[in-house]
Amino acid sequence: MKSLLLSIPCLLASFSSLHADSMPEFGLPIPKSLDAVENFTADYDFEGILGLSNCSGSLVRFDDSQDTDKAMVLSNGHCTGMIDPGRIVFNQNNSRSFDVLGAKANKLGTVRAEKILYATMTKTDMSLYQLRESYADIRAKFNIDALTLSREAPELGTEIEVISGYWKRGYSCAVAAVAPVLKEGKWSFEDAIRYTSSCDVVGGTSGSPVLAAGTRTVVAVNNTGNTSGRKCEVNNPCEVNEDGSVIYKKGYSYAQQTFWIYSCRNDQGQVDVKVPGCLLPR
Template sequence: MPPMPLLRARRVASLVAPVLLVLGVMSAIDASAAPSTGATSTVIVSAGADAAGRFAGTARLPGCSGGVVRWPGALDTDRAVVITNGHCVRSPFLGAREVLVDQRRWTRIELLDASGEVARTVRGVRLVYASMFRTDLAVLSLRETYAELAGSGVEPLTLAGGGPSRGDRIRIPSGYWTEQRACATRGTAYRLHERSWDWWRSIRLPARDGCAIRGGYSGSPIVSRETGLVVGIANTGYVGGRRCVDSACEEDRRGRVRMVRHMNYGQQTSWVLGCLDGGRTFDLGTPGCRLAKPRG
């Protein structure tokens, strides 16, 4: 299969750069089938508070990165949640309109402390949600509670109520690689297309201005450097090749399509908050929930 931009990575002698930033390592997938990761520059940020706790809340999944998040109304006794990309949870990738909900899983996940050391190895026991339509998102429920994670030094992240604006300073810590990129966003793309997938309001992450993410960054949280809140997750990047096939392409409100050189992308996470019943329970039936729902 021709290379795609998903940023999932394969930890072998050399890196494969598929378009979908299955920025993680899709061990069971030919990396050429993952979304592209763009440039492989190794610029790593280490400034101020970012350096002191840059990896707090990050996670390492098979072939991908992720983040431990805590819903606004969650209790210490609630099972903890990890978010990553939808393209990180299955081989082959999900279909263009496919949505998975409430499936049993047994996923090994390493949770990192603020310095990037493995604080605890856990199991994702339930796939709460996964889709690559409108967004590229998966929500995994762990068997461990927030209280249990806190006892191991794991600090969950918090989702922002909205996406970033053009020029906002962000950082992207990868739990898979234990490295970080940082840049100022270039706003959002109205629609983003890659092969048959269609994503809405994707966050632009300029590779040449510090966000040169690579395979293995898929699912990495995009964190505001002003607020410390998660505004998105990285998912795909520029690798050249065919427009909308080997690299993602943007479509504006007038239907004009273009492929932007050296531009990587992430998906917004604020939509998740609109699908929480009482701020605590993920429920696609919550009034105002904008995430894609299963057909039928």
């Protein structure tokens, strides 16, 4: 049976022993290459974009992060493993490595995580890793800066870019709709962002940052799409409206909200889902 979403197949491992080389199997059908299509690298800035073994990601910071803070990586929850509904991963040791890309999608080197700050596949599909290095360390080593996480969700019609570190390519489109609930198999996401048709993302783009076009501001994280036109199944998500009506269509692709993480920080600015008012599952 196929597993979920837009990542690359890997070996199955228990979540308690998760690390960079023991990832669960999940994925849409993955093209063997993108050589048959136009190269989509030239028009995008890949500074801060990361490649994972099975997904994409980005080097991110809060808008008030300090250069001395440990750097963070944003990707999907499902890129860490298939996390059951209602479950989270919080402050778990992890040693995953990430390829660091330069502005032209050239590989500059690698960085490595020391832990997963937070990951879930409930309400949103997001993982946030903490690296061993600070933002200052990374700037000194690679001469790149992190992208900035937005405190707000993107509005309808917002022009966006989805930039994949796995495939080293980008997509340009706009926010077409916001689904109150996006259901995919046993998972449900809230306020999911549907793209206009030009962001026809493929397997391996999971975890790509969604940027407000022409900026270095992350407004969401790319995660899934309907591949076969089926209803509410794995790899075939459906939108459930407030009146109970269901929308699904082959080719509809989606991103999930990331701004909620700002509500889950303690007085020291650290991610802590136990703080009052945290909007993420805990």
